[in-house]
Amino acid sequence: MGILEVRDLVVTVEGKKILKGISLSLEKGKIHALMGPNGSGKSTLAFALAGHPDYLIEEGRIFLNSEDITKLPPHERARRGLFLGFQYPPEVEGVRLREFLRLAAANCHEPFCEFQKLYLESLAYFRMDELGERELNVGFSGGEKKRSELLQMRVLRPKVALLDEPDSGVDVDGLRLIAAGIEEAARLGTAVLLITHYPRILEHLPISKVFVLDDGHIVREGGPELAWEIERSGYEAVRG
Amino acid sequence: MKRTSVGLTAELIEEISREKGEPRWMLEHRLRALEIFRELPMPRFGPDLSEVDFSDISYYLRTVEPVGSWEELPEEIRRTFEELGLPEAERKALAGLGAQVDSEVVYRSILEEVRAQGVIFEPMEEALKNHPDLVREHFMKVIPPEDNKFAALHGAVWSGGTFVWVPEGVEVAIPLQAYFRMQTQGVGQFEHTLIVAEPGSSVHYIEGCSAPRYTKAALHSGMVEIVVKEGAHVRFTTIQNWSRNVYNLNNKRAVAYAGATMDWVSGSLGSKVTMLYPSTILAGKGAKTENLSFSFARNGQWLDLGAKAIHLAPDTSSRLVSRSVVQGKAKSVFRGKLYVAPEAKGAKGHVECSTLLLSPEAETETIPTLDVRNHEVEVGHEATVGRVSRDQLFYLMSRGLDEAEALSLIINGFVSPILKEIPFEYAVELKRLLEMSFAEAIG
Numbered sequence: 001m002g003i004l005e006v007r008d009l010v011v012t013v014e015g016k017k018i019l020k021g022i023s024l025s026l027e028k029g030k031i032h033a034l035m036g037p038n039g040s041g042k043s044t045l046a047f048a049l050a051g052h053p054d055y056l057i058e059e060g061r062i063f064l065n066s067e068d069i070t071k072l073p074p075h076e077r078a079r080r081g082l083f084l085g086f087q088y089p090p091e092v093e094g095v096r097l098r099e100f101l102r103l104a105a106a107n108c109h110e111p112f113c114e115f116q117k118l119y120l121e122s123l124a125y126f127r128m129d130e131l132g133e134r135e136l137n138v139g140f141s142g143g144e145k146k147r148s149e150l151l152q153m154r155v156l157r158p159k160v161a162l163l164d165e166p167d168s169g170v171d172v173d174g175l176r177l178i179a180a181g182i183e184e185a186a187r188l189g190t191a192v193l194l195i196t197h198y199p200r201i202l203e204h205l206p207i208s209k210v211f212v213l214d215d216g217h218i219v220r221e222g223g224p225e226l227a228w229e230i231e232r233s234g235y236e237a238v239r240g
Numbered sequence: 241m242k243r244t245s246v247g248l249t250a251e252l253i254e255e256i257s258r259e260k261g262e263p264r265w266m267l268e269h270r271l272r273a274l275e276i277f278r279e280l281p282m283p284r285f286g287p288d289l290s291e292v293d294f295s296d297i298s299y300y301l302r303t304v305e306p307v308g309s310w311e312e313l314p315e316e317i318r319r320t321f322e323e324l325g326l327p328e329a330e331r332k333a334l335a336g337l338g339a340q341v342d343s344e345v346v347y348r349s350i351l352e353e354v355r356a357q358g359v360i361f362e363p364m365e366e367a368l369k370n371h372p373d374l375v376r377e378h379f380m381k382v383i384p385p386e387d388n389k390f391a392a393l394h395g396a397v398w399s400g401g402t403f404v405w406v407p408e409g410v411e412v413a414i415p416l417q418a419y420f421r422m423q424t425q426g427v428g429q430f431e432h433t434l435i436v437a438e439p440g441s442s443v444h445y446i447e448g449c450s451a452p453r454y455t456k457a458a459l460h461s462g463m464v465e466i467v468v469k470e471g472a473h474v475r476f477t478t479i480q481n482w483s484r485n486v487y488n489l490n491n492k493r494a495v496a497y498a499g500a501t502m503d504w505v506s507g508s509l510g511s512k513v514t515m516l517y518p519s520t521i522l523a524g525k526g527a528k529t530e531n532l533s534f535s536f537a538r539n540g541q542w543l544d545l546g547a548k549a550i551h552l553a554p555d556t557s558s559r560l561v562s563r564s565v566v567q568g569k570a571k572s573v574f575r576g577k578l579y580v581a582p583e584a585k586g587a588k589g590h591v592e593c594s595t596l597l598l599s600p601e602a603e604t605e606t607i608p609t610l611d612v613r614n615h616e617v618e619v620g621h622e623a624t625v626g627r628v629s630r631d632q633l634f635y636l637m638s639r640g641l642d643e644a645e646a647l648s649l650i651i652n653g654f655v656s657p658i659l660k661e662i663p664f665e666y667a668v669e670l671k672r673l674l675e676m677s678f679a680e681a682i683g
C-alpha cells in the first residue's frame with residue numbers, strides 16, 4: 001500500500017462532476033508525474049486531496065499513511081504530512097512569509113530552532129534571500145511564487161507533496177532549482193505528485209511513474225517514456 | 241463626597257468643583273458649559289444615541305484614593321492592571337504612567353530623568369493647582385464647549401485625565417502612557433487630556449481604555465486637546481476596548497503650528513457605539529498630520545469613526561488612513577474630511593480607507609468630504625471594500641493552520657499597516673487587548 005492511496009474518487013465542483021472515479025497510489029520517496037490536457041481535472045484532484053471545501057468528494061476514499069483522511073479538514077491533512085504546492089498561490093497582504101511559515105511549521109510539529117535553521121537555509125537554497133521578509137506572495141513574480149511554494153515544502157518536510165505545475169512560467173535557472181528541490185524532497189522520503197505540462201522538467205528528475213488524466217479519468221499509466229509520447233503525438237494519440 | 245447623586249444639575253457641578261477645590265474660573269467654565277449643553281442639539285448624524293439618558297448617569301465617583309504604589313490598590317483593581325501588564329510595562333519601558341479608575345487618577349509615576357528635563361506629566365486636577373496659568377491658557381481652547389453637545393457636556397463634568405507639558409526643544413525619548421478604566425456600573429467617565437508641546441519638542445503619548453461589562457448603558461466622553469507648537473512633534477496613540485455597553489463619544493483635536501507634526505494612531509475595538517473623529521488644524525506653514533485608524537466592529541457594535549485635517553496654511557500636508565474589519569451584524573463608518581482654505585496654497589491631502597467584511601450582514605460606509613477652496617493643491621481619496629477570500633483561507637489552512645489561526649492571520653495582515661505604527665514593545669497591554677479581542681472574535 002502506498003503512502004497516499006486514492007480510491008475511486010468522484011469530485012464535483014459547483015454541482016459539476018469533474019473527477020469521475022480516480023484511483024492512484026503514491027510511493028514513499030518516489031516522484032510521480034500527472035499530465036493531462038487543460039481542464040482535465042488535475043488541479044481539481046490536487047484541491048480535493050488537500051481538502052478544499054469547494055471540491056466535494058461524492059464518492060471514494062483517500063488514505064494517507066493508511067489513515068482515512070477523506071473527511072478531514074485541510075489543516076488536519078496538512079498536519080498529517082500532506083502538502084499542496086499551488087498552481088496559482090494567492091497573495092496575502094500584511095502577512096510575512098517568515099511569520100506564516102513559522103506558524104505552519106509549529107503546527108506541523110517542527111521545533112522552532114529547527115525551523116529557523118531550515119528557513120534561512122531554504123531561502124538560500126532557492127535564491128530567495130531578498131524575499132524572506134516580504135509579505136506572503138504579494139508582488140512576487142510568477143517564478144518567485146513557484147519558488148516560494150517549493151521553499152514552503154522544503155521547510156515543512158511533508159510525507160506527500162502535490163505540486164501543481166511548479167515548472168510553469170519558470171526560467172531555465174529557476175527550473176533547475178525547482179527540480180533540485182523536488183529531487184531532494186524525494187530523496188528524503190517525500191512522495192511527490194508532480195503535475196506538469198512539460199517533459200522538460202522530467203528530464204531533470206527520476207520519474208517512477210506517469211499518470212495521464214483526461215476528462216476526469218486516469219486514461220493511461222506508464223513510465224517516463226509516456227511523457228515523451230505525449231510531447232510527440234499529443235493527448236489525442238495517448239487516449240487510445 | 242465620594243460619589244455624586246445621579247443626574248445633571250448646576251448643584252452637581254458645584255459639588256464636583258468644590259470637591260476638587262477648583263479655582264473660581266473653572267467652576268464658571270463648568271457652569272457655562274452646562275448652559276451650552278442644554279441648548280445644543282444631539283448630533284444629527286451617525287448612530288442612534290437615544291439610549292443615553294443624561295439624567296441616569298453618575299457623573300463623579302472616586303472609587304479609590306490615589307496611591308503611591310500598585311500594591312496599595314484594592315485587590316480587584318490591582319489584579320485588572322496586572323492582567324493587562326501595566327506594572328510590567330511601567331518597569332520595562334515607559335517614561336511615565338498614569339492610571340485612572342472611574343473619575344480620578346489613582347496612580348501616576350514619571351521617570352526621574354524625564355522630570356529632570358522639565359516635563360510636566362500630572363493628573364489634570366494637580367496641574368490645575370500646580371500650573372494654573374499654563375492650564376488656563378489652553379484648557380478647552382482647541383475644542384470650546386460650543387463645538388458640540390458632548391464637548392459642552394465634557395466641559396461641565398470633566399474629571400481626571402492628564403496634563404502634559406514638554407519644554408522647548410525637549411525630546412521625550414520613550415512614551416508616556418495613561419490607562420483609563422471604567423470600573424463601576426452606572427458611572428460616566430469624562431477625563432480631560434491636554435498636551436502642550438513647546439517649539440521643537442517631541443513626545444509620544446499612549447492611552448488604553450477598558451471596562452468590565454455591565455448590562456446598563458454607560459457613557460464615556462473624554463476630550464483630548466493638543467497644542468503642537470512650531471517644529472514640535474506629537475504622536476498620540478489610543479487603543480480602546482470598552483465593554484459592549486459603553487457609548488464612547490469623544491472629542492480629540494490638535495492644532496499644529498508652522499513646521500509641526502501631529503500624528504494620531506487610533507485602534508477601536510470595544511464599546512457599543514463609538515463616535516471618534518480625531519482632527520488636526522494645520523495652522524502654520526508646512527505643518528503635517530498623519531491620522532491612522534483601525535477598527536474591529538463585531539455583533540451589535542456601531543463604530544462611527546473618522547479623521548479630519550483642516551488646512552489653514554500653505555504647504556501643509558495630511559494623510560488619513562483607515563482599516564476597518566467588520567464581523568457579524570455590525571457597522572463601521574469612516575468619515576474622512578479634508579478642508580483646504582483659500583490661503584493654504586500648496587497643500588497636500590490624502591484619504592484612504594479599506595474595509596474587510598467577515599460576514600454577509602456586516603455593514604460599512606465610507607463618507608469622504610473634500611472641501612477644497614483653492615486650486616494649488618494635491619488631494620486624493622481612495623476607498624476599497626473586500627471580503628476574506630476562500631482561496632486565501634484555504635491556502636493558509638493547507639499549511640496546517642486551523643481556521644481561526646488563518647483568519648486571525650488575515651485580519652492581522654489587513655490591519656498591519658496601522659498596527660506596525662504602534663510600539664507594542666512599550667504598550668504590552670495594548671497587544672494583549674488586541675489579541676484578546678481577535679481571539680474572542682474568531683474563537
Ligand SMILES: Nc1ncnc2c1ncn2[C@@H]1O[C@H](COP(=O)(O)OP(=O)(O)OP(=O)(O)O)[C@@H](O)[C@H]1O
Nearest residue numbers: 013014018036037038039040041042043044045054
Ligand atoms: N471552482 C470552480 N468552479 C467552477 N468550475 C471549476 C472550478 N474549479 C475547476 N472547475 C472546472 O473543472 C474543470 C477542471 O479544472 P482543473 O482546474 O482541475 O483543470 P486542470 O487539469 O488543472 O487544467 P490546467 O491544465 O489548465 O491547469 C474545468 O472545466 C474547470 O473549469
Ligand SMILES: [Mg+2]
Nearest residue numbers: 042043044087
Ligand atoms: Mg490546473
